[in-house]
Amino acid sequence: MAIPLRNIVYEKIKIAGSLTDSELSKALIKAGISIPEDEFNKTLLNLEIYGLIKVTWLTKEDRRIEIAEKEEGEDEIEKQNMENLEREYESGFPGVDQEQEIEE
Structure with a gap:
C-alpha cells in the first residue's frame, strides 16, 4: 500500500519545521x-486548504512553507454552544435556583 503524496510532503515539512519550496522539492x-x-x-494547496501548512511568498519566485499553528483561543460559536448546554442541564433540575435564592 502506497503512502499518499500529501502525507509524505507533510512529513517532510513537519520534520524541517520551516523551509522554502525549492528546499522541499530537493528533499x-x-x-x-x-x-x-x-x-x-496542487499538493501544497491541498495541505494549506486542510489547515496543516501555511505558505507565504518570500520573493517573486520563492515561497516559505511551515506547519500551521493551531489557535489556542476558544471559538465564539463553541463558547455559545457550551453556555446553552449548561443552561439546558441546569433547567433539568427545577427548584434548584429557587432554593439558592432562598438561602441568599
Whole structure:
C-alpha cells in the first residue's frame, strides 16, 4: 500500500519545521520522489486548504512553507454552544435556583 503524496510532503515539512519550496522539492528528490511542478503546487494547496501548512511568498519566485499553528483561543460559536448546554442541564433540575435564592 502506497503512502499518499500529501502525507509524505507533510512529513517532510513537519520534520524541517520551516523551509522554502525549492528546499522541499530537493528533499523530495533526495528521498526518491520526483513529481511535476503542477502536482507539487496542487499538493501544497491541498495541505494549506486542510489547515496543516501555511505558505507565504518570500520573493517573486520563492515561497516559505511551515506547519500551521493551531489557535489556542476558544471559538465564539463553541463558547455559545457550551453556555446553552449548561443552561439546558441546569433547567433539568427545577427548584434548584429557587432554593439558592432562598438561602441568599
